[in-house]
Amino acid sequence: MLAHPAVRFATLADAADIAELSRDAIEYGLPWSWTVGRVRHAIEAPDTNVVVVDGPGRLDALGIMAYPGEDAHLLLFAVRAAGRRRGIGSAMLAWLEAVARAAGASRIRVEARRDNAAARSFYNEHGYQELVILPRHYSGVADGVRLEKWLRPRNSGAANSGE
Ligand SMILES: CC(C)(COP(=O)(O)OP(=O)(O)OC[C@H]1O[C@@H](n2cnc3c(N)ncnc32)[C@H](O)[C@@H]1OP(=O)(O)O)[C@@H](O)C(=O)NCCC(=O)NCCS
Structure with missing residues (x-):
């Protein structure tokens, strides 16, 4: 297992690689929705973090987290097949969760097939x-499952304010 794969913010130069990895690792069998243009838009969006892990010559992993309100939403998350089960996904998720906590998010939501x-x-x-x-x-083709993780106790706001 890799101890600490380096997670970094994506730049516009990564957009094509991210879109390709999404198509191959996540959107297989479905219409390609995370096209290069959509990824570029996410990279530039002020309420969205797009992060990657570099591999030899190409990206090993991508993660896109949006912060539309109090909840953070993990929109896209994948590790290239050859890099899996080495802790890359865990490291990138921990990085995104730390940022979500710092941003004040109460919980993270995510969907998977x-x-x-x-x-x-x-x-x-x-x-x-x-x-x-x-x-x-x-x-309209594949069923999903929605998951959530609370980053702090659900009633911590009321408890902290003395209500
Ligand atoms: C899901 C995914 C992101 C996991 O990434 P990863 O880097 O392989 O994950 P890690 O190595 O950090 O695994 C951490 C733990 O998750 C669980 N896990 C990961 N892959 C698993 C698998 N194929 N089967 C069962 N458990 C698994 C295990 O408990 C694992 O710990 P272990 O390896 O010590 O048993 C990766 O398989 C992937 O990109 N899949 C395709 C895209 C996708 O499904 N994205 C998420 C939904 S949008």
């Missing part, structure tokens, strides 16, 4: 609870 046993196991391993099955969530 229902038949994606690896992702469901990975998120469960990291404290994400499965909430609901989402029938035909992906392009």
Whole structure:
């Protein structure tokens, strides 16, 4: 296992590699929605973090987290097949969770394909609870499952304010 793969913010020069990795690792069998243009937009968006882990000659991993409000939403997350089960995903998730905590997010939400046993196991391993099955969530074709992880106790706001 890699101890500390370096996570960095993506630049516009990474957009094509990110889009390609999304198509191959996440969106296989579905219409390609995370195209280069959409990834570029995410990189430039003020409420979104796009991060990557570099591999030899190309990206090993990508993660896109949005902060639309109090909740953070993990929009896209993948490790290239050849790099899996070496701790890269865990390191990148920990990095994104730390940023979400620092940004004041209460919880992180994420969806995965229902038949994606690896992702469901990975998120469960990291404290994400499965909430609901989402029938035909992906392009009307594939079922999804929504998961969430609370970053602080649900009533901590009231407790801290003395209510
Ligand atoms: C899910 C994914 C991100 C995990 O990345 P990774 O770098 O391989 O994960 P890690 O090495 O940090 O694994 C941490 C733990 O998660 C669990 N896990 C990861 N992959 C697993 C698998 N294929 N089967 C069962 N458990 C798995 C294990 O508990 C693992 O610990 P272990 O290796 O000590 O047993 C990767 O498999 C992937 O990119 N899949 C394709 C895209 C995807 O599904 N993205 C997420 C949904 S959008």
